[in-house]
Amino acid sequence: MAHLSKVDILGGGPGGLYTAILLRRTFPDLDVRVTEAAPRGVTWGFGVVFSDRALDFLRADDVETHDLIAPRMERWQNMTLNHPEGQVVLDGIGFAAIGRLELLQILQGRAEALGVEMRYGHTVSDLSDLTGDVIVGADGLNSLIRASDPVGFGETISHMSNRFAWFGAKRPFDTLTQTFRRTAKGAMNAHHYRYASDMSTFIVEADENTFFAHGFDRMDEAETARVCEEVFADVLEGAPLVANRSIWRQFPKLWCENWVSGNRVLLGDAVHTAHFSIGSGTRLAMEDAIALVQALKAEADVPAALAAYQVSRPPIAKKIVTAANTSCAWYEDFATKIGKPPLDFAFDYVTRSGRVDMDRLRALSPQFMADYEAHHAARAVTDPVGKDTPGAREIGFDKAQHTNCSAVLWDNLERNPGKLALTGPAGDVSYARLCARAARWGNAFRAQGLSLGDRIAMFLDDTPEYPAAFFGAVRAGFVPVLLNTLTPPDLLKFFVEDSGARLVLCEADLAATVAASGLDAGDLPVIAVNGAAEGARAAEDVLAGQPEDLAAAPTGPDDMAFWMYSSGSTGRPKGIVHLHHDMAYTQESFGAQVLKLQDDDICFSVPKMFFAYGFGNSVTFPFSVGATTLLMPGRPDPGKIADLIETWRPTVFFGLPTLYTALCRSEGIGNRDFSSLRQCMSAAEILSEDVFSRWKALTGMPPIEGLGSTEMLHVYLSNSAEEQRLGAAGKPVPGYEVELRGPDGAPVGDGADGVMYVRGHSSAPCYWNRPDKTAETMQGDWICTGDRFVREDGYYYFQGRADDLVKVSGQWVWPLEVERCLNEHEAVHEAAVVAHEMADRRMTLSALVALRGGVEAEAMQLQDHVKHALMPHKYPRRILFVPELPKTGTGKIDRKAVADMLAAGG
Ligand SMILES: Cc1cc2nc3c(=O)[nH]c(=O)nc-3n(C[C@H](O)[C@H](O)[C@H](O)COP(=O)(O)OP(=O)(O)OC[C@H]3O[C@@H](n4cnc5c(N)ncnc54)[C@H](O)[C@@H]3O)c2cc1C
Secondary structure, three states: OOOOOEEEEEOOOHHHHHHHHHHHHHOOOOEEEEEOOOOOOOOOOOEEEEEOOOOHHHHHHOHHHHHHHHHHOEEEOOEEEEEOOEEEEEOOOOEEEEEHHHHHHHHHHHHHHOOOEEEOOOOOOOHHHOOOOEEEEOOOOOOHHHHOOHHHHOEEEEEOOOEEEEEEEOOOOOOEEEEEEEEOOEEEEEEEEEEEOOEEEEEEEEOHHHHHHOOHHHOOHHHHHHHHHHHOHHHHOOOOEEEOOOOOEOOEEEEEOOOEEOOEEEOHHHOEOOOHHHOOHHHHHHHHHHHHHHHHHHOOOHHHHHHHHHHHHHHHHHHHHHHHHHHHHHHHOHHHHOOOOHHHHHHHHHOOOOOOOHHHHHHHOHHHHHHHHHHHHHHOOOOOOOOOOHHHHHHOOOHHHOOOOOHHHHHHHHHOOOOEEEEOOOOOEEHHHHHHHHHHHHHHHHHOOOOOOOEEEEEOOOOOHHHHHHHHHHHOOOEEEEOOOOOOHHHHHHHHHHHOOOEEEEEHHHHHHHHHOOOOOOOOOEEEEOOOOOOOEEHHHHHOOOOOOOOOOOOOOOOEEEEEEOOOOOOOOOEEEEEOOHHHHHHHHHHHHHHOOOOOOEEEEOOOOOOHHHHHHHHHHHHHHOOEEEOOOOOOOHHHHHHHHHHHOOOEEEEOHHHHHHHHHOOOHHHOOOOOOOEEEEOOOOOOHHHHHHHHHHHOOOOEEEEEOOOOOOEEEEOOOOOOOOOOOEEEOOOOEEEEEOOOOOEOOOOOEEEEEEEOOOOOOOEOOOHHHHHHHEEOOEEEEEEEEEEEOOEEEEEEEOOOOEEEOOEEEOHHHHHHHHHOOOOEEEEEEEEEEOOOOOEEEEEEEEEOOOOOOOHHHHHHHHHHHOOHHHOOOEEEEOOOOOEOOOOOEOHHHHHHHHHHOO
């Protein structure tokens, strides 16, 4: 033990005070004096953080001090990053904090109790004022002791270019939080955390350009605080910033090679600094104190002890200081990183020291890493449509604005919370209630332990629960898979397995299908909505206690948002993946340019929500403008549709040709009241002239025809209320480019038959797990529709599928052309024509025909009709009469079933 009679400590910060405490504990007879410039009870700054294990060192060394400090600390398990495009929680990155003044007062009290002499309000300007055998320089960054021999101490000092100002805020934050903001004058950051139940530290940081652009160099503390309050208004929530010598500074990077010069020894900020972003400066100063006192205790004399301190302590401190400098360097250009999607930004942040590998991170932050890895798995899906397409320019679409498609609903919270979002037999729901319900669903999905990008199978009918669950899922970053309610059990099993869904949400009435599907309910939770079902959890149980607000997950415009499945009429159904910006694109194109809904419209789409056409009609378009949607659960029939129109008086009606046909031909339809309608739309197939005219006669307006696909999410070719060509699918909807390409792939001119390609930002980037089919359809940033069209006068006329041209009697025929011709016959209700191979390998045409009620016709009459209207060789060689044609769940003719019926019909 070194022989000492008096030690003078300059500086009553944490380093100086703790040195004094340890000295008095180790050398009870030693005179220890601390001189501090600030008066008692005054210091600079606000709270200080320690990493959550930082106090362990104190517990091991000095349990009394530890026990005084530990209960006064605020603690939290997670850290929060507020990125401009979403919040990321870094679980498992815990910290503890205490007010700097409170910490100092605890240390002062303990030092005085141990007999340390304290001199407050005494600035030392001459070293002769200090008379100890050893003089400890714990006098912080501008150390007088270090300045007494800068060369001997071997100091290097440089400054970061970022500027920071240390404020307090009169509100407690939940966790240690970093808030990054883009301002018109550059990016800014705030490090904030509570250090008492009603106070937080709030350090604001800006890079050099932003600092000068804001004119902070010319502002005083009060003005700076006011501007910073504006920039961070959302997180401060009205709490004022409190200044305490909160002047703008550049963080100094100080390091001394030598910590000892004669009998003068340095510790803490006097000898090294550690950027506040790693919360280690205070701990380093206190650990320096421990090392110094241990050396004095271990060595026989003072020079040997100081030499031992010089050997043992700097290498350990250097590691932390290097980590702090790396962290600090990350902040120097955070403005360039802020453009990354939130999870990538957070990953960059958390790995900034370069010392944490993926395995360590997985152990440390399991939830964050699960989200990050799922986000990257989902990112394997990339949007091939380039940023600057002519279509996007035409409608002024800015993809970057659409980071999470839940905005389609949530924007109504500000716009018109009290307005009815939904109406109909399943109940009325305002936008505010729908957002609250959606939030509860999103929180409930999270509570099920799902990770970002996880799929949720939705086997739901059109009731208010559907949009609520859908928007809750997408807002929380999960991916709903919208399934046809007519899906049989084996196909349902395929959908769930193919999509890798982690959860099934099912209509209670459809639970029997789930039960019959053979899906293992043990592995796959099933939640029943709108009623109870055996083997399924009730929605109300799952939603119980879930909060009614929900921040959007850190998704980006190109992240997977939701899927639909192709109908499978031409083979195994394909999972069609849509991205977060796709809904907004359909709204800004078809919605805003053709449909032009008003906020007082009531939309009624008979095609259901699981169908891309119905989804746009019932969800995207009305919610985007704050209009109302009339929902019709259950199977549609003409009587029920007419009843709903009379009762709920929708203004805009959406149907399909088969539905308009059924409505026009249903009994008593002429006496129904359709006077509420101001616009009717039709899509998916071409309307016959007959139905077009009949509907016009019934309602005073013809259906406006358009053509879309699930791959494009909605309509990309359309007629309009102003201009309508019968038999044409219309003109390209603004925002979409349409090309007809000939067999050599080159564009064809007007009047020539070509395969249609479409480009626009709502297109699906891929079919899930089907690279073969993806390559056929997604060709670069164009979608090959597989439909043949002819363009005349800017309008596009459907000619058939690219792959269904067949040679009959040595001449080319398109079965669809024959089908349309049969449909024009007055006796025919509906017809479907397919080509098939005969035993001798020649091709022939057969037709399945449903006649109008009460009408009789012979096959020969229909064959003659085709021979006369088209060409003699084009007539269907065989006609099978059926009461009704088979349909898919989306109301389209089920061509596979037609072929099967014709084959079975002999
Ligand atoms: C914005 C900011 C935020 C920070 N946040 C954290 C954090 O969250 N966690 C953390 O661990 N660290 C943090 N730090 C670092 C931490 O404050 C310092 O590392 C720590 O205070 C060092 O303690 P010290 O005792 O060495 O020096 P100081 O705390 O600086 O104490 C030195 C003392 O010496 C006195 N003094 C100086 N010269 C004289 C003189 N000539 N005569 C009399 N007295 C004198 C001063 O008045 C002062 O009280 C932060 C630093 C900054 C700048």
